[in-house]
Each structure stands twice: as C-alpha cells, then as structure tokens.
Amino acid sequence: MPQAAELLGCLPRLHRYARALRRNREDADDLVQDTLERAWSRVSLWQGVGDMRSWLFSIMHNLHVDALRRGRLDLVDLDEHTPEIPIAAAQAERLALRDLDASLAVLPPEQREVLLLVAIEGLAYAEIALVLGIPIGTVMSRLSRGRERLRGLMNGEPGHRLGAAMPQFLGGRGIPALAIRPRSVAMPAQPIDP
Incomplete structure (x- = not known):
C-alpha cells in the first residue's frame, strides 16, 4: 500500500x-x-x-x-531527564543550546509552533497555514514576533533573562536557521478559515 x-x-x-x-x-x-x-x-x-x-x-x-x-x-524539562551527551562539545555551544531550549520554552505556543515548522521542518507558509488552520498572514506575523522575541531572549536584551552564552556561530542576531525562508509550494486554491 x-x-x-x-x-x-x-x-x-x-x-x-x-x-x-x-x-x-x-x-x-x-x-x-x-x-x-x-x-x-x-x-x-x-x-x-x-x-x-x-x-x-x-x-x-x-x-x-x-x-x-x-x-x-x-x-x-528535558535537562532533568536526559543524560549528558557523550560527545564532547565546546562549553559555549552547550550553553547556547541550553539557552535556545529555554528560550523556545518561554515563547508563546503559537509562536513556537510556527518557528519550529519553518526552521526545523522547512514547511512553506502556505503549508503551515494549512497545518495550523490559520491564515498565511497570521503565520507571517507569528513568525516575525517569534523570531524577534527569541532574538531578544538569546541576546539578553532588557526584559529578558536568558542569553548568557551567545557564541559566534549564532551570529549575534539570532539563529540563522530561523532566518531562512521556507521553500515555496503550490497549494490547492481553497479558502482557509481563521
């Protein structure tokens, strides 16, 4: 089958x-x-x-x-239940990953879901709109707000508590993977109810 x-x-x-x-x-x-x-x-x-x-x-x-x-x-919290990774990574990278995990955890669920679907799964905006059942404009605004908030958390900007370790590989402005645009995809012409 x-x-x-x-x-x-x-x-x-x-x-x-x-x-x-x-x-x-x-x-x-x-x-x-x-x-x-x-x-x-x-x-x-x-x-x-x-x-x-x-x-x-x-x-x-x-x-x-x-x-x-x-x-x-x-x-x-995964840190409490996951054993230490046996691969020796640089201390700054481990701290950055911990900060990223903590930063993602404090994002509103709506923003976190859109960020994960774009950055990790590589879905197009139209696909995300269908997955979440929201308009494409809402996907774009949640993504923009999520990126901005994540950037603030990771950079330790005023009002945010995270960001102790922001190594060079993250570029100082956020996570490159979250800045990429998803691929375009042709979706069937059907209305998406808000």
Missing part, C-alpha cells in the same frame, strides 16, 4: 516535531503513536490530495492542542 510507505517515511519528522512540542520522550512517543493511529484510521480521507507530511502535522497539532485543552500534559 503506497500510503503506508509514505506515512512511514514521515516518521523521523513526526518524532522531531513531537519532541519539540512535548519536551518529554514518552509523551512525544505517545503523540506520534496517536497521530499515526488517527492517520491510519482516516487514510481514505486523505486521498492523495496535498502533501501527506502537512496532513500528518495537522493531525499532530490538533491532538497536541486537544491534550493541552484537557489539561492532560505535564511538560517536563
């Missing part, structure tokens, strides 16, 4: 996005499993229209938001 192969091909991205949303390995694994169960039970609804990856991210996003609304999630 071609859908099964395509669905399995999306697993690494789903795991990465789930870890970013849940910040806890077990909860992230549960979210991926729930996403795959829902997708598999409704694969006939997809019918090859659009990108399966965007469809799966939409399902994952909706399941995550539903869990937040029900109050079933206890987000946990």
Whole structure:
C-alpha cells in the first residue's frame, strides 16, 4: 500500500516535531503513536490530495492542542531527564543550546509552533497555514514576533533573562536557521478559515 510507505517515511519528522512540542520522550512517543493511529484510521480521507507530511502535522497539532485543552500534559524539562551527551562539545555551544531550549520554552505556543515548522521542518507558509488552520498572514506575523522575541531572549536584551552564552556561530542576531525562508509550494486554491 503506497500510503503506508509514505506515512512511514514521515516518521523521523513526526518524532522531531513531537519532541519539540512535548519536551518529554514518552509523551512525544505517545503523540506520534496517536497521530499515526488517527492517520491510519482516516487514510481514505486523505486521498492523495496535498502533501501527506502537512496532513500528518495537522493531525499532530490538533491532538497536541486537544491534550493541552484537557489539561492532560505535564511538560517536563528535558535537562532533568536526559543524560549528558557523550560527545564532547565546546562549553559555549552547550550553553547556547541550553539557552535556545529555554528560550523556545518561554515563547508563546503559537509562536513556537510556527518557528519550529519553518526552521526545523522547512514547511512553506502556505503549508503551515494549512497545518495550523490559520491564515498565511497570521503565520507571517507569528513568525516575525517569534523570531524577534527569541532574538531578544538569546541576546539578553532588557526584559529578558536568558542569553548568557551567545557564541559566534549564532551570529549575534539570532539563529540563522530561523532566518531562512521556507521553500515555496503550490497549494490547492481553497479558502482557509481563521
């Protein structure tokens, strides 16, 4: 079945996005499993229209938001539950990654989701709009505000507590990966309800 192969091909991205949303390995694994169960039970609804990856991210996003609304999630700091990485990295890089993780954690969820979908998953604005069920203009404003707030947090600007270690590889103005534009994608002409 071609859908099964395509669905399995999306697993690494789903795991990465789930870890970013849940910040806890077990909860992230549960979210991926729930996403795959829902997708598999409704694969006939997809019918090859659009990108399966965007469809799966939409399902994952909706399941995550539903869990937040029900109050079933206890987000946990990964530093407390993840053993030290055995690879020797420069101290400044470890501090910068810690600051980045902490900075992303304090961003409003709406801004964090858009930033992650652009920077990590490389989705186009139109794809993000479909995944989150919001207009493209809202995607762009959340991305702009999220980048600005993340930059302030990472640079230790007044009103922000983070930013103790901002190494040169981050360029001093933020994270280069977050400054890139997502690829363009042709999306079906359908209205997106706000």
